[in-house]
Amino acid sequence: MATENPNADGFGEVSRVRGIAFEYLSFGASVFGLVALGVLLVYVAIDAFDLANASPEWLLTYFLTLVVPFIVFCLYSANDRDVTRRALVALGGGLVAVAVLFSAIEALLVPIPRLNWQLAYLFVVAAPVTAYLAYVGSGGRVGAVGFGLLGRLVGGAALGLAVGTLFLVFDSLVWFLAYTLGVLPAVGLYAFGRVRESPRARTAATPVGLVGLTAAVFLRDVIATYPSDLIIYLWTIAVPVAAAGALLVADRRGRVAAAAVGGVPLAAATAGGFLAAGAGLPAPTVLLAIALTGVPTAVYVSRVVDGGEGLAGLGLPLLLAAGAIAGALIVEALGVPAPNPWLDASFLSEAPSRTPSEAGLYPAIVGSVIIIAMVAVLSFALGVGTSVFLEEYTPGTGPLGTLTRILQVNIANLAAVPSVVYGLLGLGLFANLLGLGIGTAVTAALTLSLLILPITIISAQEAIRSVPDDLRRGSDAMGATRWQTTKNVVLPEAMPGILTGTILALGRAIGETAPLIMIGAATTVFRAPDSLFSRFSAMPMQIYTWAGFPQADFRYGVVAAGVITLLIILVGMNGTAILLRNRAERGS
Amino acid sequence: MASSHDADTAGITRRKSLAAIAGAGALGLAGCTQSSDGGDGSDGGDGDDEISGPINIAGSSTVFPLMSAVMEDFAEEYPGVDPDISSTGSGGGFSNFFCTGDTDFNNASRPIQPEEEELCADNGVEYIELIAATDALTVVVNPDADFVDSLTTDELAQIWKSDPAQTWDEVRDEFPNEEINRFGAADTSGTYDYFIEAILEEEGHTSDYQATEQDNTIAQGVAGDPYAIGYFGFAYYFQNPDQLKALGIDDGDGPVKPSLETASSGEYTPLSRPLFTYPSIESLGEEHIAEFARYFVEQTTNEDLVAGDVGYVPATEETQEEQMQKLEDAIEQAQG
Numbered sequence: 030m031a032t033e034n035p036n037a038d039g040f041g042e043v044s045r046v047r048g049i050a051f052e053y054l055s056f057g058a059s060v061f062g063l064v065a066l067g068v069l070l071v072y073v074a075i076d077a078f079d080l081a082n083a084s085p086e087w088l089l090t091y092f093l094t095l096v097v098p099f100i101v102f103c104l105y106s107a108n109d110r111d112v113t114r115r116a117l118v119a120l121g122g123g124l125v126a127v128a129v130l131f132s133a134i135e136a137l138l139v140p141i142p143r144l145n146w147q148l149a150y151l152f153v154v155a156a157p158v159t160a161y162l163a164y165v166g167s168g169g170r171v172g173a174v175g176f177g178l179l180g181r182l183v184g185g186a187a188l189g190l191a192v193g194t195l196f197l198v199f200d201s202l203v204w205f206l207a208y209t210l211g212v213l214p215a216v217g218l219y220a221f222g223r224v225r226e227s228p229r230a231r232t233a234a235t236p237v238g239l240v241g242l243t244a245a246v247f248l249r250d251v252i253a254t255y256p257s258d259l260i261i262y263l264w265t266i267a268v269p270v271a272a273a274g275a276l277l278v279a280d281r282r283g284r285v286a287a288a289a290v291g292g293v294p295l296a297a298a299t300a301g302g303f304l305a306a307g308a309g310l311p312a313p314t315v316l317l318a319i320a321l322t323g324v325p326t327a328v329y330v331s332r333v334v335d336g337g338e339g340l341a342g343l344g345l346p347l348l349l350a351a352g353a354i355a356g357a358l359i360v361e362a363l364g365v366p367a368p369n370p371w372l373d374a375s376f377l378s379e380a381p382s383r384t385p386s387e388a389g390l391y392p393a394i395v396g397s398v399i400i401i402a403m404v405a406v407l408s409f410a411l412g413v414g415t416s417v418f419l420e421e422y423t424p425g426t427g428p429l430g431t432l433t434r435i436l437q438v439n440i441a442n443l444a445a446v447p448s449v450v451y452g453l454l455g456l457g458l459f460a461n462l463l464g465l466g467i468g469t470a471v472t473a474a475l476t477l478s479l480l481i482l483p484i485t486i487i488s489a490q491e492a493i494r495s496v497p498d499d500l501r502r503g504s505d506a507m508g509a510t511r512w513q514t515t516k517n518v519v520l521p522e523a524m525p526g527i528l529t530g531t532i533l534a535l536g537r538a539i540g541e542t543a544p545l546i547m548i549g550a551a552t553t554v555f556r557a558p559d560s561l562f563s564r565f566s567a568m569p570m571q572i573y574t575w576a577g578f579p580q581a582d583f584r585y586g587v588v589a590a591g592v593i594t595l596l597i598i599l600v601g602m603n604g605t606a607i608l609l610r611n612r613a614e615r616g617s
Numbered sequence: 618m619a620s621s622h623d624a625d626t627a628g629i630t631r632r633k634s635l636a637a638i639a640g641a642g643a644l645g646l647a648g649c650t651q652s653s654d655g656g657d658g659s660d661g662g663d664g665d666d667e668i669s670g671p672i673n674i675a676g677s678s679t680v681f682p683l684m685s686a687v688m689e690d691f692a693e694e695y696p697g698v699d700p701d702i703s704s705t706g707s708g709g710g711f712s713n714f715f716c717t718g719d720t721d722f723n724n725a726s727r728p729i730q731p732e733e734e735e736l737c738a739d740n741g742v743e744y745i746e747l748i749a750a751t752d753a754l755t756v757v758v759n760p761d762a763d764f765v766d767s768l769t770t771d772e773l774a775q776i777w778k779s780d781p782a783q784t785w786d787e788v789r790d791e792f793p794n795e796e797i798n799r800f801g802a803a804d805t806s807g808t809y810d811y812f813i814e815a816i817l818e819e820e821g822h823t824s825d826y827q828a829t830e831q832d833n834t835i836a837q838g839v840a841g842d843p844y845a846i847g848y849f850g851f852a853y854y855f856q857n858p859d860q861l862k863a864l865g866i867d868d869g870d871g872p873v874k875p876s877l878e879t880a881s882s883g884e885y886t887p888l889s890r891p892l893f894t895y896p897s898i899e900s901l902g903e904e905h906i907a908e909f910a911r912y913f914v915e916q917t918t919n920e921d922l923v924a925g926d927v928g929y930v931p932a933t934e935e936t937q938e939e940q941m942q943k944l945e946d947a948i949e950q951a952q953g
Contacts, residue, residue, distance in 0.1 A: 254650050383686040383926050467719045468673075468703070549675070549714060551701035553685050555692035564673060564701045574704060577831045578682070579856035579928065584833065 071152045072143070076589030079368040081143040086365045088147050092155070094356035098348050100159060102175065103166030106342070112165055116158060123154030174333050174342025181325045182346055187601050189318030192266070194398045196313065197557055198470070201261050203249050208265040210248075211241025259302050262313045267320035271295040274324040278331050290331050294323025372590035380555040381571060385582035388575070390591055394598070395557035396470065396565035401539050401602065403474035403561075404481070408538075409531055411478065412485030413520075416527075419486075420493040421515055437490075444483035451480040452547025460548055468549035471561045476544050481534035488530020492523040521613070528610040532603050539599055542569040568595045668905035669697030676703075676710030676724030677807050678830050679850045680749055680892050682927045684724055687916050691909055698905050706830060707807035711736070711895075718742050721900035722910075725893045726752065726807030726850070727814070743898040745947045747914060747940050750923050751930035753851040753880035754811065754888040757836070757861040759843045764792055767865030767872030770816055770887065776846060777801070777812070779821035785844060793844070799826030800838040800847035806830055812848060815887040836861060851875055855928030881930045892929065896944075902951035910948070914940045 075081055100120075104113050131146035141149075166172035196204075215238030222231030256264070275291030302316030333343060360367055371385075379389025423433045455476030460467045465475070496519050504514040551566045552574045558565040572591040575583045674684060681704040688700045705713065707725035715723035716737040728746065729737075737744065756773065758765055764785070768776075772789060775782045776797060785792035802808035804822075813822050827838055832853040839847040840860055854863050854875070865872030868886045879885040894913070900906045914937060916922055923931040932940070 253652060255652070257651050380689070380692065381685070382689055383682065467714065468701075546703075546705075549703060549719070551673075552681070552704045553688075554699070554701040555688060556699045559699075563699065564671065566701065574681075577678070577833050579832065579853040581857065 073589045073592050074152075075143055075148065076585050077372045077593040078370040079586065080148055081368075082366075083148075083368040084366050085145070085147045086363070087360060087367055088151065090359050090363075090365060091356045092151070094359065095349065095352040096155060096159060098352050100162055102345060102348060103159075103162035103172060106166040106169035106172030106175070107162070108169055109165070112162075116162055119158050120154065123158070124150055127154055170339035171342040172339075174339035175345030176342075178326065178329060178333075178343055179346055179349075181329050182322055184604075185322030185325050186318050189321040190314060191398060191402075191601075192321070193311065193314030193317045194395050195402060196258075196262070197395060197559060198399050198561055200249070201258055201313075202255050203245055205255060205261045205265060206245035206248055206252070207242050209241075210245050211238045214238065214241055258313045259306060259316060262316050263299060263302065267295055267298050267316060270320055270324050274328045277328055282331060282335060286331055290327040291324070294320060294327050297323055370590075371586040372593055376587075376590050377594065381553050385580055385587050388583070388587050390568065390571060390594055392554045392557045393566045393568045393571040394594065396554070397539060397568040397595075398598065399470055399558065399561075399565070400474045400477065400567060401535060403471070404477045404538050405531070405535055407474060407478040408481050408485050408534060411482055412489050412531065412534075413527060415482075415486050416489035416493055417515060417520070420490055421511065421519065440483050440486055444487065448480055448541055448543045449547055451476055452544030454479065455544060455548045466562055468551055468564045469562045470558055470565045472548050473545060473550055473565070473567070476548055477538040477541060480541065480544060481538050484534040484537070485531050488533070489523070489527045492526025492530065493519060495526065496522040524613040525610045528606055528613060532606040532610070535602060535606070536599060539602070540569055540595070542567075542573050545570055568598075667697050668695055668908055670699070670903060670905045672698060672700040672722070672906055672909055673714075673720040674700070674702040674722040674724065674894075675705045675714045675720045676722070676894070677707040677726040677892070678704040679707075679726040679752060679806075679808055679852075680724035680894060682852060683750055683892070683923065683929060684722075684894065684913075686922055686926055687913050688909075690916070690922075691912050695905070695908075698909070700909070704830075706803070706805035707810070708733070708805050715744075715895065715897070716740055716742055718897070718899075721897055721906050723895045724749070725895060726890070727810045728893065729895060730810075744895045745898065745943055747894050747896065747910070747944065748932060748936055749892045749894050749913075749917060750927075750932060751880055752890055752892050753875040753877075753885050753930070754808065754815070754848060754890060755851050755854045755875045756846065756848045756864045756866065756888070757839055757854060758846050758864060759839055759841075760860070760862045761843045762862065765864065767867055767874075769867040769869075773816050773866070774820060777823055777826075778817055779823050781823040781825060795844040798838070798842050798845040799823065800835040800845060801826050801828060802835075802849065803828040803830050808848070808850060811890050812888075815890070850929075851877075851880070852928035877924050877928075877930050881933075889930070896947070898947050898951050900951075901944075901948045902953075904952075907948045907952070910944055911941070914944055 100116065104116060107113075127150040128146045131141070131144075131149050135141060163172075163176070167176050215234045218230050218237055219234040222228065222234065255261070271291040271294060274294070275287040278290045279287035298316050298320035301319045302312045305315035306312035330343060333340065359365075375387070376389050377394065378391050379387065380392055381390070382388045419433060419436070424430050425433075455472055456467070459465045459472045459475045460469075465472045500518050500522065501514055504518045509517070545567055550570055551564050552570055554564060554566045568591060572588055572595065575588045575591060578584060672688075674688070681702065685702050688702060692698060692700055703710075703714075707723075707727060708730075710720070710723045711725070711729065711733040714720040716733060716739075718740055723744075729744075756768065768788075775788050777799065781799075782788050782797065784794050784796055786794045788797075801822075802812065809822065809828075827834070829835060832849040835847040835849050836853060836857065839845045854861060855877075863875050865874045866885065866888055867873075873879050873884050873886075875885055875888070880889040883889070896906070896910050901910060917932040917940070918934060918937050920931050923929050
């Protein structure tokens with residue numbers, strides 16, 4: 030080696046070949062993986078939205094009404110001449126480059142199936158440039174406001190739908206009693222204690238809440254008449270959310286603004302709920318979606334108006350909505366043939382069918398959402414509990430320390446056990462021995478929680494281990510007990526890492542098929558599950574079945590639509606978890 | 618400063634509006650109550666003529682498309698009923714779910730076998746056998762394989778027996794000297810059992826092949842290899858006739874190609890086979906399950922559904938009548 034040559038004068042010479050080779054090898058590895066994934070996603074998207082049949086006129090119309098205004102908005106927000114110039118060069122140059130290159134490949138080498146150069150341009154140039162501009166644009170005040178508002182609209186609606194889905198299974202009557210008798214008095218007492226500085230009221234809150242919850246469970250069957258579901262959701266979710274929004278605003282902007290921020294969305298949600306009930310739509314879900322979208326949006330708008338900066342950003346949702354409507358009108362007026370996407374409203378709201386065009390995923394979506402919600406709670410509680418005990422409470426030396434180390438090795442090995450084995454465990458332990466039923470949602474949730482438990486434990490342990498010992502010693506030196514140290518120092522510091530591990534593990538759980546087959550989950554159900562003990566199907570099960578159907582439309586279009594739905598829900602779930610993690614990071 | 622007049626109007630308006638809201642709320646509440654058994658009673662389910670309850674079905678992946686098509690229509694007609702179906706393979710369904718009393722029906726692409734009968738008897742599960750449809754087990758090769766159009770049953774046995782021919786020219790002299798690549802049903806599948814029974818008998822099935830429960834995988838494998846051969850149920854070939862070439866089977870009376878006609882007329886031997894479903898007698902005691910069983914037997918002659926949508930041969934009126942009689946007897950026995 031050149032550096033170790035004792036005869037060399039001065040610093041000698043170091044070969045840079047290996048370094049350069051390594052750099053390009055790692056670059057090649059990442060490009061290979063990402064390009065392969067990208068091609069897969071592009072084709073799935075083309076199949077799901079039937080883009081192969083989209084005429085160039087149709088693509089052009091929506092490009093002009095939807096994408097171009099969005100790009101202009103981002104450029105306006107970024108307000109940077111350099112970025113504008115580069116974006117225009119990329120979009121224009123990309124158009125020519127893709128058209129020429131694509132035509133050349135098709136003419137000289139091989140025809141590329143189900144793609145044309147317009148689509149290739151959209152996926153290869155327009156989408157990345159738009160994403161980049163969205164990133165740059167969000168740096169400006171206007172862009173930040175626009176994306177913040179958009180995020181609250183989309184996130185609120187998604188949250189409303191998710192909560193509505195959970196209430197399909199969980200008994201809303203118990204929840205009504207629990208909220209009225211337990212949660213409300215407890216929160217009321219706690220707030221009273223905070224305001225009047227009465228510690229007695231604050232300490233009384235927990236026991237009062239517990240008594241209320243117990244009473245709710247016992248009174249569930251005793252009380253004969255309840256308000257309708259719509260009123261229950263209004264009273265237990267929409268009203269408290271609106272009140273919380275109003276409280277947030279009240280401090281800074283006074284009562285009128287607070288009443289508007291709480292009242293307007295509440296009124297809209299109530300009206301929407303009753304209208305939906307009249308129109309035969311699922312009224313409670315509509316109510317929840319409007320309330321959970323409206324209140325955060327109203328709070329945000331009020332805050333932005335208060336700040337007085339980036340007000341133009343508030344127009345972004347309007348801009349996009351207007352673009353979509355204008356595009357639809359133009360397409361309609363000119364009679365441009367529109368593609369017929371597999372992934373449409375009826376796919377999301379209908380039951381499976383033998384005819385590809387009528388097939389839907391609704392029961393499986395509900396099944397997956399319910400399972401994943403339970404898995405998230407269970408695996409987080411079990412994982413954090415186990416890792417805190419192993420890291421903070423077990424001794425590092427002596428026979429107990431050895432035992433802990435043996436446990437550690439075994440947990441790491443469990444992470445590599447094939448998922449079928451967990452399925453068998455679930456079938457034997459939960460379904461048969463504990464009698465939770467074959468193929469029920471609760472059996473599936475427990476089985477999947479066990480499946481990802483090793484991953485959550487290991488990542489949570491890593492996170493806890495990375496909290497510097499100095500912090501613990503400092504807390505000890507202040508006279509804190511071990512419980513206080515864990516609660517106030519270790520867990521808040523470790524929380525971002527713990528959440529990251531849980532996010533990754535949940536992503537695995539939602540896509541699992543093998544353990545579900547073993548515990549006897551249904552391949553196809555025609556109704557959404559209505560209790561934790563009803564048989565259910567999950568998205569991967571239904572998608573796997575469709576992939577085996579003889580009709581080509583199932584194997585391409587319907588499967589692709591299912592995959593995209595699964596991905597969207599996965600992204601939504603991960604997005605929520607990442608928001609929580611970022612908040613935890615900011616907090617610590 | 619607001620004038621006192623303004624304040625007055627505001628006060629009245631507020632009071633009035635409060636009263637109005639309270640009135641509307643009271644009215645609303647009065648019309649918006651439900652009883653403690655949950656639900657707003659919109660879907661019914663408790664009515665006298667409405668049947669409701671879950672129906673659990675598992676079993677053969679071959680019968681799966683037929684059964685799920687019937688279930689789809691039944692679920693649409695009876696909103697109170699909650700049917701579900703799992704595609705587990707005939708044997709998997711019997712041993713893991715049906716004979717342990719966890720499912721109401723088990724679909725099978727071959728009759729129940731002695732060890733399964735025993736398991737059911739040990740657990741006290743009684744059942745009857747209903748014929749669901751007729752399938753023409755289809756042997757396929759690559760569409761580019763011009764050298765072969767039909768095989769005799771003996772040649773087929775040479776390809777698939779436990780000590781199989783390695784190259785095509787071992788089967789027939791004019792075939793090319795190329796290796797045979799086999800794609801077939803996995804051993805949990807009723808299709809596998811039936812193929813042994815009809816073609817191989819005591820010679821046994823080769824283990825030198827790609828085994829799968831998914832017809833799609835067999836089709837992909839055969840479509841990608843000019844010297845491959847595979848077999849599966851008729852439905853896949855029926856929906857994708859251009860992707861693969863179905864071979865005629867010569868059972869001594871000249872080659873017969875698989876089709877709905879040859880299978881129902883009985884010419885396509887020995888590979889046309891009945892498909893079954895086994896309802897548990899105890900489950901037939903529940904009205905909604907009995908109703909579903911009747912509905913299913915009625916649908917077995919529905920040509921649009923069985924032949925058009927799924928690709929099997931519908932039952933004859935005669936068979937249907939027999940099955941219905943058998944079913945009614947069982948229902949009577951169960952319901953007392």
